[in-house]
Amino acid sequence: MMDVTQPAADSEAQYCDRCGESAAGGAHAACAAARELEPPRFCPRCRRRMKVQVVPTGWTATCVEHGTRTS
Amino acid sequence: MAEILDRARAQVLKNGVGLDEAGILEVLQLPDEDLPELLQLAHEVRMTWCGPEVEVEGIVSLKTGGCPEDCHFCSQSGLFTSPVRSVWLDIPSLVEAARQTAATGATEFCIVAAVRGPDKRLMDQMREGVKAIKAAVDIQVAASLGMLTQEQVDELVEMGVHRYNHNLETCESFFPNVVTTHSWEERWGTLKMVRDSGMEVCCGGILGLGETIEQRAEFAAQLAELDPHEVPMNFLNPRPGTPLGDQPVVEGKDALRAIAAFRLAMPKTILRYAGGREITLGDLGTRDGLLGGINAVIVGNYLTTLGRPATEDLAMLEDLKMPVKALSATL
Ligand code: SF4
Ligand SMILES: [Zn+2]
Ligand SMILES: [Zn+2]
Numbered sequence: 001m002m003d004v005t006q007p008a009a010d011s012e013a014q015y016c017d018r019c020g021e022s023a024a025g026g027a028h029a030a031c032a033a034a035r036e037l038e039p040p041r042f043c044p045r046c047r048r049r050m051k052v053q054v055v056p057t058g059w060t061a062t063c064v065e066h067g068t069r070t071s
Numbered sequence: 072m073a074e075i076l077d078r079a080r081a082q083v084l085k086n087g088v089g090l091d092e093a094g095i096l097e098v099l100q101l102p103d104e105d106l107p108e109l110l111q112l113a114h115e116v117r118m119t120w121c122g123p124e125v126e127v128e129g130i131v132s133l134k135t136g137g138c139p140e141d142c143h144f145c146s147q148s149g150l151f152t153s154p155v156r157s158v159w160l161d162i163p164s165l166v167e168a169a170r171q172t173a174a175t176g177a178t179e180f181c182i183v184a185a186v187r188g189p190d191k192r193l194m195d196q197m198r199e200g201v202k203a204i205k206a207a208v209d210i211q212v213a214a215s216l217g218m219l220t221q222e223q224v225d226e227l228v229e230m231g232v233h234r235y236n237h238n239l240e241t242c243e244s245f246f247p248n249v250v251t252t253h254s255w256e257e258r259w260g261t262l263k264m265v266r267d268s269g270m271e272v273c274c275g276g277i278l279g280l281g282e283t284i285e286q287r288a289e290f291a292a293q294l295a296e297l298d299p300h301e302v303p304m305n306f307l308n309p310r311p312g313t314p315l316g317d318q319p320v321v322e323g324k325d326a327l328r329a330i331a332a333f334r335l336a337m338p339k340t341i342l343r344y345a346g347g348r349e350i351t352l353g354d355l356g357t358r359d360g361l362l363g364g365i366n367a368v369i370v371g372n373y374l375t376t377l378g379r380p381a382t383e384d385l386a387m388l389e390d391l392k393m394p395v396k397a398l399s400a401t402l
Contacts, residue, residue: 019311020154037308037349037377041154051158055168056129056371056381 013044020047040069073097073105076112079335084116089336092292098332099284103324110363113331117364120338124396125388126301126367128179128213128343129172129381132374133160133196138185140217140252142240144277146310146375147185153312155375165200166207173210175370175381176395180204181213181236181273183374187253188218194226201230209398213273218253218261224268234271234300237261242290245282262297271300275345278329279307279321287329291336301367302340304333306347308376320347323356327363334364343367349379354387361391 016023017040018031039052043063050061050069058071075097082088090098101109137149137157146153160168169180182200184193193216201212214227215236227235239258240246246255266272274297276290294302306321321329326348334342344365348357361368368388370381388395 039375039377049154049156051156052375053132053135053158053160053164054372054375054377055131055160055164055171057168057171059372059377 015042015044015047017042017044020049039071072108073101075101076105076108079112079116083335083338084112084119087120087338089295089338090332092288095291095332095336096285096288098335099288099328101328106324106327109331110327110359113334113364114362116334116338117342117366121341121366123393124366125361125393126179126341126343126396127175127177127385128181128367128369129168129175129177129371130181130183130215130369130374131160131165131168131172132185133165133182133200134184134186134193135159135375136185138187140187140250142250143314144240144249144280144307144310145185146313148313151312151314153310159196162196162200162203166203169204169208169210169212172371173208175385177370177381178211178396178398179213179234180208180210181215181234183215183236184217185374186217188220189216189223194223197227197232198230201232205231211398213271215273218257219264221264224264224270228268228270232270234273235265236273236301236303237265238276238303238305239274239290239293239297240276241280241282242286242293244289245280245286249280259297262299272297273301273303274299275301275303275305275343277305277307277347278326279318279347279351280315281318288332291329291333294333295336298337299340301343302333302337303343303345303369304330304365305345306351308347308350310375321351323352326351327356327359330360330364341367343369345369346373346376346378358387358391361387361393 016028020042039059045066052061060070062068135158136147136155141150146155172180213234214232243255309318
């Protein structure tokens with residue numbers, strides 16, 4: 001349910017979608033664990049803060065440049 | 072058996088009279104070995120004075136983020152470096168969220184906005200949204216829009232909002248450590264207006280903000296004095312970028328002690344699991360709480376964080392032989 005299903009975007013992911021730091025540079029295990037119970041906040045391609053709407057059964061997260069991801 | 076449990080059995084279970092602040096504190100200070108007995112008593116109190124039904128609710132954020140207030144736990148304050156951005160939900164999506172909530176068997180749908188209090192734009196959205204939900208979905212609509220004027224209270228009543236949530240968040244003595252942009256008394260003022268309007272009062276808070284055990288007891292006693300229809304219990308889920316972002320989470324056993332203590336303070340209220348239970352209690356602890364005084368849940372996601380899928384909670388309630396409260400029972 002919380003999987004991000006946009007392989008094109010994710011294969012180019014350069015930033016952690018929880019903390020916005022470089023995906024390669026840091027340890028994001030805690031971010032990945034926290035993401036089980038949180039939607040993404042940063043665009044993994046450009047690290048912009050996304051507009052995120054949570055609803056009872058899911059979420060959508062939109063980067064002005066890279067489009068919308070959903071749960 | 073601990074003396075306080077004897078006293079609670081006679082006073083709360085038999086007579087339905089909640090414990091006072093000193094009694095609540097004694098309960099919160101019980102050692103771990105007394106916890107099973109405490110939870111058992113709180114469960115009996117709930118079954119006796121509320122019954123086996125569990126009230127199920129879904130919540131949604133109509134306006135997220137960008138709030139001018141500084142509640143130190145909140146990722147939606149615009150005053151912190153939280154990654155949560157401001158966003159509005161459109162009416163068709165709001166109705167869809169209500170529809171999905173009703174499909175779980177929930178009887179309550181609460182519309183929430185991150186604001187100090189509503190402005191005209193928000194009240195207009197509410198009017199349109201509540202009307203659209205009532206036309207399409209069989210569910211009761213509640214709201215949580217911050218501090219209200221008397222006019223706004225009247226408008227919400229007229230829209231058909233049946234319950235209003237406004238959390239005191241923590242006890243009066245600790246509140247200034249958590250919020251500086253408004254006072255506990257201002258919150259209390261809104262609650263009084265809501266109460267006088269005939270809307271049901273929903274008022275709870277968050278445990279684990281750094282309050283002492285004594286202040287936890289103070290909070291339960293203050294809530295009992297308010298005597299709300301419903302008390303949502305949150306456990307702090309520390310949010311990145313907020314002043315309480317590094318606060319430790321409440322220990323599972325302390326959370327369970329608090330649940331039971333709140334039940335013994337307020338034998339007849341709807342005591343609802345709200346945010347943070349997944350992190351503080353996990354699946355097993357969640358079950359223990361439902362057998363220790365809790366008689367309502369929020370299912371699905373929260374406002375900015377995610378919960379367990381509703382199906383998992385509903386399966387657990389079935390397993391516990393706790394029926395979901397039907398809409399007919401709430402009218
Ligand atoms: S008033 Fe509500 S939305 Fe605003 S900072 Fe406080 S808790 Fe968050
Ligand atoms: Zn990270
Ligand atoms: Zn982007």
